[in-house]
């Protein structure tokens with residue numbers, strides 16, 4: 385089916401109390417791994433591509449790959465720009481057919497974040513493209529460092545969040561409640577009281593970034609308190625690295641062994657994604 389838009393996918397998640405996973409792709413194999421996991425579990429899915437990884441891909445080609453695989457699939461697939469940092473990449477993503485844009489102004493002042501996010505909404509809204517934005521700052525490093533720290537002073541403030549959503553007109557809000565990108569040091573502690581306050585203060589679906597390392601129970605609690613989209617990346621890449629080294633150890637002397645390595649990694653990534661879909665409760669909803 386054609387690419388789905390974020391809003392329709394998240395509306396069902398909110399009303400039926402599950403979360404849709406957003407999994408990052410970089411190439412055909414990762415796209416395949418994600419969409420086949422969605423088909424296997426009958427889940428709606430969000431395929432993410434993060435601007436922070438732009439140096440590794442040809443964005444236009446990647447968008448075509450995702451679109452084609454979504455069209456061949458019978459589950460809803462959203463194509464989302466993850467952590468859009470520049471207006472230029474937002475515009476290119478719109479041109480290439482992304483159906484959802486996450487603009488990350490979390491490093492800016494409140495006023496600048498409002499101003500730039502509103503500009504993205506102004507571009508996307510008339511085209512039916514959803515916009516997610518972030519307020520407060522999710523901990524850790526989006527560039528892949530394995531040290532995910534959080535700073536309570538940067539957690540999302542509920543009354544500021546209400547003003548932010550109202551002023552910008554966004555469709556979904558990424559919140560900072562003790563979640564972090566990368567690999568957590570120890571077990572993350574999520575601020576569920578703050579999440580409840582945010583849920584009451586804000587009328588749009590809430591998004592949890594930094595999903596790798598959060599326990600299954602904490603995911604379920606977060607979903608029951610209004611999280612409808614969960615971003616998951618680190619766990620896929622760490623699994624891919626581990627599987628690559630295991631597969632290389634078993635390489636023989638045939639040059640086609642390399643293709644077996646790629647196939648094995650793709651299968652591993654797909655099983656990691658499918659497992660998350662079961663925990664997020666999106667399985668069987670497509």
Ligand SMILES: [Zn+2]
Nearest residue numbers: 565593594615
């Ligand atoms: Zn993120």
